[in-house]
Each structure stands twice: as structure tokens, then as C-alpha cells.
Amino acid sequence: MSETVMELKHINKFFGSTQVIHDVNFKVQKGDFVTLLGPSGCGKTTILRMIAGFYEPDSGEIHLAGRQIERVPPYARNTAMVFQEYALFPHMTVFENVAYGLRVRHTEDSVVKKKVGEALELMQLLGMEDRYPNQMSGGQQQRVAVARALVMQPDVLLLDEPLSNLDAKLRESVRVELRSIQQKMGLTTIYVTHDQQEALSMSDSVIVLQKGFLRQQGKPHEIYFAPRTPFVADFIGTTNLIKVNGDDALLVGYDEDTVLQADAVCPKGEHTLSIRPESIRLSEKPSPSATDNIMPVTVVRSMFLGEKMRYFVQDRKGQEWIADIFDPGRKIYEGEVYMLFAADRTHVIEEDD
Structure with a gap:
């Protein structure tokens, strides 16, 4: 039986007088790759940032790993987020970028070395420990950002359009690698994209958003062949x-x-x-x-x-x-x-x- 790792209940969010998220409810099962899909301005990143703790919902509840977290600060949530711009520290080497979160937690040096080494090996970055971000390609920087998130062993990994800065061919190959790593680790992942093909090819479950409303959640083939609304039918392919x-x-x-x-x-x-x-x-x-x-x-x-x-x-x-x-x-x-x-x-x- 599947275990629910995360649940959003009746989430609403306003920016000023404008409501941008309308009564959103969904569950995420342990080990699933869930994609938030929709056009620009539909609320995907806002929801992801509320899960990470960068925004607070105006009403509703967020439950993660058995506790309610919508008022818990980001550092205490055990989530890890990979941003669209990667947000690597330019003055730090690959090793120190990946180790940063562990250092903040005052992790012992021997444990830091072991965990960083494992993450770099998983992301095929061994031998690049002493490089700086400006000495790496976009695809390599993306891997460093993911490695930095993985070492934290989060309850849920949050990815905000991390492949959007890559060219089409590299984007496809990194997409396959990312999904393979996620499945290998059994890591619960929430992924934001506006790319329909990306959502259909990578996900266990797809959540389609329109203007802050959740229009449908289901398996990729259900979303594609059995859309519930004209918008979902027309947006997906x-x-x-x-x-x-x-x-x-x-x-x-x-x-x-x-x-x-x-x-x-x-x-x-x-x-x-x-x-x-x-x-x-x-x-x-x-x-x-x-x-x-x-x-x-x-x-x-x-x-x-x-x-x-x-x-x-x-x-x-x-x-x-x-x-x-x-x-x-x-x-x-x-x-x-x-x-x-x-x-x-x-x-x-x-x-x-």
C-alpha cells in the first residue's frame, strides 16, 4: 500500500488583493515523481515555494512526513530545492557547493566527505571536485545543484524548471539521467515545468494547473487520453x-x-x-x-x-x-x-x- 509523504489541504494564496492559488488539494506518495504542469502564471512555482517554506499560504495546511509544516521555517522542513538558475556559489568549488548544506548543519567532516563523494559519484561528477561553477557547462552545473540537494537526504526533492536553461538535446539526456537517479534512490520528487513532453515522459503523476486552480491530477496516460476539461485536453499535446x-x-x-x-x-x-x-x-x-x-x-x-x-x-x-x-x-x-x-x-x- 502506498504511503502518503505529503499532502496539501485547501491551500489559498494571495499577492495583495489578487488570489493566485485557489483551494488546491493533492497528495504525494512516497517515491513518486510528481510534476506540476501548466502555462506561465498558473501558480506552479508559487505552490513549490510554499512547500519549501519561502512563501506562507494564506489558508490551508501542508503536511510532510507526518507533521504540519506551513508555518515551519525552510531550514527545519527537510526539503531540498533546485532552482531554475541553479543558485550555485561562484566563489566555492564543486565540493564546497555540494557540502554547503551539511556544513550549515554542523555535520562532521568525515561524514561530509563521504556523503559528498557519494552524491558526486551518483551525478557522474567525480574528478571535478575542485572546479568552480564558471569552469563547467550548463549540464554539469545542473548536476552540481542536484547533488547539493541529494546530500541532504530530503523527505521531498523540489525542482523548479531545472532544465530550462539547457539546449534541447542536452535537456533530453539530462532528463533521462534525472529520472533514472530518482527511481534508483526512491526519492519523492515534485517537479515544476511548462513542458508537456517533459511532464508526460518523467512523471508517475501529473498535476495540471490553470490560473491557480488544480484542474486534474492523474497518471500521464490518464491526463493525456482522459482529460477532464477542454483546457487540459488542449494544453496536453x-x-x-x-x-x-x-x-x-x-x-x-x-x-x-x-x-x-x-x-x-x-x-x-x-x-x-x-x-x-x-x-x-x-x-x-x-x-x-x-x-x-x-x-x-x-x-x-x-x-x-x-x-x-x-x-x-x-x-x-x-x-x-x-x-x-x-x-x-x-x-x-x-x-x-x-x-x-x-x-x-x-x-x-x-x-x-
């Missing part, structure tokens, strides 16, 4: 959001000629469906299976993206759809075609934004 009229059955009305099957019952009234572009197939002939939705469409334009061809097609209502065809070969669809997508990939959005 690319999707087709389609308005339909339900009729208390699995069949939902799209237009007078087309009835769509969805993954859930659509009660009477207007609803929104989410269909991912990669769930759509194109065909020159109507040959659906029993679970397929099928619609005649017209190809408006297409884009070759290497591993896939992206088509923009228009149905008879004038609604534009996006369809991604992977491994397209030399086949290019033009003009009138049929669009097919399975009922279990046609997701009914539960809530409005």
Missing part, C-alpha cells in the same frame, strides 16, 4: 475538440448525417469530445470496423514532419480537424477522403473549464 449533442446513449449526434460513438455515455445536452490526431486514420474507401467512427472529409492542407504527416481536413459542417499519420511513406492524401477513429479513442470531456 494537440487534440480535436468537437461539440456534440448527447442523447442518453453511447451514440452522440454530430450532424444530421453523422452519429459518433464515444467512450462514455453522453447525457442529453451539449458536450465536448476530445479526439487526439494520432487516433485518426485516413482512407480513400469507407471500410470501418464495428468500433469505428467514420466521416467524409476534405484535405485542406498537409505538413510533412518526418516521422509523421499532419493533415488538416474539413468535415461537411466546416469544422477543421487535425490528423497525424505516422510512418506515412510516400502516400499523400488529397481531396475527398474518409476519416476513421475508434469509439474508445473518442473521449467525452466531463467538465467545463
